[in-house]
Amino acid sequence: MYDILTGKQRSLVFPVMCNGHVKIDYSDNVVDTGGDSSTTNDIAYGLWAHEGSFTFESIITPYEINGYGTHSSRTAPTYSDKRVMPAISQSVYTAGTEGNHQSELYLSRTARLTHEMMIFYNANFQISLINSTLHNENNPARYKIRVRLKLGTSTETYTTEEVIVPTSSQFYRFDEALGFSPSLHLTADGRKTHARAASVVGSPSGATFTADNASRFFAGGKQEVFALVNNVMTSLGTIQGISGSDITLTTTPTTTLTDGQDIFLKAEHMAMYTHNTFHIACTFNESSRTLNILFNGSVVKTNTHSTNSTFSFAREDCYIGANGTGSTGAGSATTNKQFMGEIHEMSMMGVERKQFKGIHSLLPNFDDTLFYFRFEEVDL
Numbered sequence: 001m002y003d004i005l006t007g008k009q010r011s012l013v014f015p016v017m018c019n020g021h022v023k024i025d026y027s028d029n030v031v032d033t034g035g036d037s038s039t040t041n042d043i044a045y046g047l048w049a050h051e052g053s054f055t056f057e058s059i060i061t062p063y064e065i066n067g068y069g070t071h072s073s074r075t076a077p078t079y080s081d082k083r084v085m086p087a088i089s090q091s092v093y094t095a096g097t098e099g100n101h102q103s104e105l106y107l108s109r110t111a112r113l114t115h116e117m118m119i120f121y122n123a124n125f126q127i128s129l130i131n132s133t134l135h136n137e138n139n140p141a142r143y144k145i146r147v148r149l150k151l152g153t154s155t156e157t158y159t160t161e162e163v164i165v166p167t168s169s170q171f172y173r174f175d176e177a178l179g180f181s182p183s184l185h186l187t188a189d190g191r192k193t194h195a196r197a198a199s200v201v202g203s204p205s206g207a208t209f210t211a212d213n214a215s216r217f218f219a220g221g222k223q224e225v226f227a228l229v230n231n232v233m234t235s236l237g238t239i240q241g242i243s244g245s246d247i248t249l250t251t252t253p254t255t256t257l258t259d260g261q262d263i264f265l266k267a268e269h270m271a272m273y274t275h276n277t278f279h280i281a282c283t284f285n286e287s288s289r290t291l292n293i294l295f296n297g298s299v300v301k302t303n304t305h306s307t308n309s310t311f312s313f314a315r316e317d318c319y320i321g322a323n324g325t326g327s328t329g330a331g332s333a334t335t336n337k338q339f340m341g342e343i344h345e346m347s348m349m350g351v352e353r354k355q356f357k358g359i360h361s362l363l364p365n366f367d368d369t370l371f372y373f374r375f376e377e378v379d380l
Helices: 090-095 102-106 332-336
Strands: 012-014 022-024 054-062 116-122 125-131 143-151 154-159 194-205 208-211 224-229 232-243 246-249 262-266 278-285 290-295 298-304 318-320 341-349 369-374
Touching: 054 116, 054 125, 116 341, 143 278, 143 290, 143 298, 154 298
Parallel strands: none
Antiparallel strands: 012 341, 022 318, 054 278, 054 341, 116 125, 116 318, 125 143, 143 154, 194 208, 194 262, 208 246, 224 232, 224 262, 232 246, 278 290, 290 298, 341 369
């Protein structure tokens, strides 16, 4: 029978810069039948006895692990949120003293861009979020879902496109000096897609142009810039180098820039997803070996495992929020594949679920449930 709860939701929280996980202990649940420390002759049950099709479900809230931009000299954002990783100014990197900061040692600026956050871990089935960003200057973390599935001796990895992305924080203002129709750079909800950053001064030479304000740009071949060409927002490519007011692109643009022409960047974004919940699920069909990854109830990735073997969970400890390595200190987030965020509910069923009745609360069929964890508490 289900409980109906009202009030403020709570959850299992993995703070930024943590070294935490929840362990589902094999030895606490399965008796060592032979007394020989071997799992091969144990009489397993539940999760560890299951073979074949399954459905994994979770409701989570990821935190933002890039942190605010550190490449350019522009002023850092003034907001403070415990759901966002700390970041340090570019002057620290220029001085080579980033190793003095715990946030950099825990998860470096470079490592954040591809960090994997483990939601559930078993040696034969793992599901996680993967950060997919080129840089962390005005670029909060963007997450893909990744699943690893082992059949027999073959492990295959499946990764979706970006499904959890930041939201533009800027709305169009009627009196804004844009010089062109706002419909050219607005989303359906009126948020800006691009914002003016500078204007071209004089005549460009090859891949280099002079800007009247270079403080919004940074070098390294990752920041993309745009210009309005025939009423179409057109990419000029990425910035390779900066020397004073001279901006050098990675390649010479096909668009000819002119004196006074506006240069645009993608609009400021904020990780509003840190205040939302997301339903993430994975189903596996034994007969067809088909695996589906679902986001908020919709299939976002379908694959067929190439190995014709029966699936079973590895007879060992399982972990929630990390891979169980338990590393601490410098680089520990990467070693642990540390999840940072909130987990509200999680379940595993021993059948392939064809549809989901809701995405805001899990409703597993208890006859087929291998485990169901509800981490929610509420204030009545």
